[in-house]
Amino acid sequence: MSRRGGGRPPKGLPDRDTLLRFLRDAGEAEKADIARAFGLKGAERRALREMLRELEAEGALGKRGRRGFAETGAFPPVGVADVAERDADGDLFVRLTKGGEDLPLARLAPGDGEARGQVPGLGDRVLVRFEKIGDAYEAKLIKRLGQSAHRVLGVVRKTAREVRVDPVDRRSKERLVLQEPSARDLKDGDLVLAEVGPQTRRYGPHAGRLLEVVGREDQPRAASLIAIHAHGVPTGFSEGAETEAREARPPTLKGREDLRDIPLVTIDPPDARDHDDAVYAEPDEDPKNPGGWVVWVAIADVAAYVRDGSALDREAYVKGNSTYFPDRVEPMLPHALSSDLCSLRQGEERACMAVRMVFDKTGAKTGHRFVRGLMRSAAKLSYQQAQDAVDGRPDDASGMVLERVLQPLWAAYRVMLEGRNRRSPLAIETMERQIRLNDEGEVVSITPRQSLEAHRLIEEMMIQANVCAAETLEKRRTPLIYRVHDEPSQEKTFDLADFLATLGLPWAKGQPATTRRFNELLEKTRGGPHGDIVNEVVLRSQMQAVYSPDNVGHFGLNLQRYAHFTSPIRRYADLVVHRALIRALGLGSDGLSDKQASQLEAVAEHITMTERRSMAAERDATDRYVAAFLEDRVGAEFEGRITGVTRFGLFVRLEETGADGLIPVSQLGEEYFTHDDKAHALVGSRSGLRWRLGRQVTVRLVEATPITGGLLFEMLSEPEAADPNAPRPRLGVRDRDRRGPPKGRGKPPARGGGKPRRR
The missing domain is CATH 2.40.50.140 (Nucleic acid-binding proteins)
Incomplete structure (x- = not known):
């Protein structure tokens, strides 16, 4: 902490003005720094903590990092x-x-x-x-900062005079000219990675240096290739990591509990590339728990093969997680582990970390215990197979385990559902797209991903296993990485209240934001004229979940403690939690090391970054595949909904495919439109006509650009009438922020959803 003001502050608990003045001089400070500066101890420190909370709630203070505070809106020097x-x-x-x-x-x-x-x-x-x-x-x-030069992934465009690289990022204007002689050997349409050089002339593009030819823009599978390079997703494995994976051996019963007689089953998407979780349930035979259930969740024991400090571990850490595209996966672990020894394949003995959970007849968890075991999956089922079997349409595979496994699983889930409903996790609806490709990598269909009861069953059992992991490690005082999801900020809830007021929906600003309040609002509006728009705005009011060694709870799931445990094949966070459990419970010598335990804050920050990187790459690849699918339908009309309102235009999501595209504000009419951020609307300056978030509209596809994933629409619907209660803008007033989208395309707002189980 550095102070710019002079003199030492007076000792003792400061008043509010003195505290704010101190933070203004210091730039930023943590609570411990403030307490030290004012000489606070014991009860005075607790009073300081309460003062900081009040000032933050009032909007006088802003957070800086996880522990720091600064005056609202203040940047450091x-x-x-x-x-x-x-x-x-x-x-x-x-x-x-x-x-x-x-x-x-x-x-x-x-x-x-x-x-x-x-x-x-x-x-x-x-x-x-x-x-x-x-x-x-x-x-x-x-x-x-950092040593690597800025790079551009782009498409080669050749003319008689120059070789130009146009960026594939629709937001970028970083066009380059390749001047080295070898650039003339490139072909028009080559996908290349180039380094930005210094600006040698006042106007025009920068000079660039060719680094790598990565493919062709007309390759059907170019979408994921572009996303991988554009977002810097690490690919492949070193020979050392591949060797360690190949040399791994099947597990034995030594040091493990024998779970092979428990008919655990895996239930996954039909195209799942790995199977890292299996489930089983049976009635609890304890007479003290009538109507209760025992639920087993078994997870691949990745820690047995990926040892701390090994080449496998180092490269899994760099990747942070697997990244999934419609046509491929960039796995966190080599194929020999992710699809073989660490995949819970039917009929094969596999090492696992398992938790046995007990629930009473009301769905409350009454106890649990973790074991390191040896299991043998009784069946590999898809979600649809399991659901069809329970609904009375079993096939040969699901019929073999229907009575013994699937029916008890569903009975246990319905009891667990009572507990979930009491907990009232956030019930926001999101739409995911399922993209199907043919053997040549061309998109043949884009459909909404089905949401089955089988999905919700697996999700709830995984959530409960994750809770058990966090509870066990807390009880054993073992360091861990939590999955945390902070409650919405006061600013976001106030913005939500202002927007709801435009719809005539009450939302008291002074009351705390709870999942139950949000769910009551969502339930009240669901199916009505404002249901979709309220769902969208509530989603945007939420914070993003992150990894952290400091627990603030999980707001969306309404849980006090939560840690990712159930997907160690594809998430490094889960591998760390497995190692922590091994250490805490004395289950082997391959648990969390003291060194890694001391570095959990840095690990958490890194894997939060890698998760965001993968999500952005997956979303961009999907956008490009969708644009390729719609390229032949330019000129067609579609039904959609306005999902984004910005100063430069409207984003519309098509009902048929879930595709997002832009309608530039210049295409909405002759008059000037201003952005009303409280009402989430563009409003005509003369007429008062409005385009509001959530509005159903008809649009025409004007342009689809697969290389950038951009879609441009033309509005065919009429705007809403002016709000008679709204003040009329003064003629001639121009918003200084009025600017068009970046040349090429606009970028749609981030959507909820993503890959399953990213809670």
């Missing part, structure tokens, strides 16, 4: 930031890495760094000096 956005004029905007939601993006001063060859680009991390210019902050580049 110097800070580390990420280049987060590029606007239509090519200006870059940075986000303070430790910044809270009270901090806006800051404009990066143009031209900074070019003279020193440090050209920042989207995704770069930079050290900047913040200066207040009028009401906004500007960031001046000190240096770009």
Whole structure:
């Protein structure tokens, strides 16, 4: 902590003005720093904690990182930031890495760094000096952090005069010209990775240097290839990691509990590439628990093969998680483990970490215990197979385990459902798309992914197993990585209340935001004219879940403690939790090491980043596949819904495919439209006509660009009438923020959902 003001603060608990003045001088400080500066101990420290909470709730303080505080809206003099956005004029905007939601993006001063060859680009991390210019902050580049030069993934466009690289990122304007002689051997349409060079002329594109030819833009499977390179998803494995995986041996019963007589079954998507969880349930025979159930969840024992510090471990950590695309998977572990020894294949003996959970007749968990076991899966079923069997349509595979396994599983789930309903986790609805490809990699269909009771059964059993892991490690005082999901910020709940008021729906700002309150709102509006828009806005009011060694609970699931345990084949977080359980319960010598236990904060931050990286890559690949699928339907009309309202236009999601596309504000009419952020609407400055979030509309597809994943629509519906109670804008007033989307395409807002079980 560094102070810019002079003198030491007076000893004793400060009043609010003194505390704010101290933070203003210090820039930012943690509670411990504040307590030390004012000499606080015991009860005074507790009073300070309460004062900080009150000031944060009032909006006077903002969070900086997990423990720091600063005056709301205050930037430090110097800070580390990420280049987060590029606007239509090519200006870059940075986000303070430790910044809270009270901090806006800051404009990066143009031209900074070019003279020193440090050209920042989207995704770069930079050290900047913040200066207040009028009401906004500007960031001046000190240096770009890290040694790698900024890279551009693009498509080669050749002319008689030059070889140009056009970026595949629809938000980027970083066009390059390749000047080395070897560039003339490239073909038009080649996908290449190029390095940005210094600007050698005042106008026009930068010079670039060819690094790698990665494919062709007309390859059917180019979408995932582009996403992998564009987002820096690590690919493949070293020879050392592959060798360790090949040399792994099948498990034995030594040091394990024999679970082979328990008919555990795996229930997964039909195209699942690995099977890391199996389930079984039976009535509890304990006379003290009438109507109760015993539920087993067995998880692949990845820690037995991926040892801390090994080549496998190092590369699993770098990847952080598997990344899934419609046509391929980039796994966290080599095939010899992920699809073989660590996959709970039917009829084969496999090492597992299992938890035996006991529930009473009301669905309350009364106890659990973990074992390291040896199991043999009794059946490999898809969700649809299991659901059909329970619904009276068994096939040969599901019929063999219907009475002994599936019917008890469903009976146990219905009891567990009572407990879930009492807990009232957040009931937001999301739509996922299922993309089907033919053997040539071409999209043949895009359909909404089915939501079956079988999905919810597996999800609830996995959630309960994850809770057990967190409870056990807390009880044993063993360090762990939690999956945390903070409650919505006051700013977001106030924005939600303001929006609901435009629909005539009450939402008291002073009451705490709870999942039950959100669910009552969702249930009240579901199926009505505002159901979809309320669902969308409630989703956007939520925080993102992250990994952390500090527990703040999981708001969305309404759980006090939660840790990822059930997918160690594809998530490094789960592998760390497995190692922690082995250490806490004395289940072997391959548990969590002291070194890794001391590094959990850094591990949690890293795997949160890798998860976001994979989600962005998966979403971008999906967008490109969808654009390729719709390319032949340019000119067709579609029904859709407005899912994003920005100053530069409307985003519309098609009902048929779930595809997102942009209608630029310039296409909505002759008059000027202003962005009403409280009402989530674009409003005509003269007429007052409105385009609101959630509105069902008819659109025409104007353009589909597979290489960027961009879709452009034309609006065919009429706008809503003006709100008679809304103030009329003054004629001639222009919003200074009015700018079009980045040249090429707009980027749709992030959607909820993603891969299953990303809670």
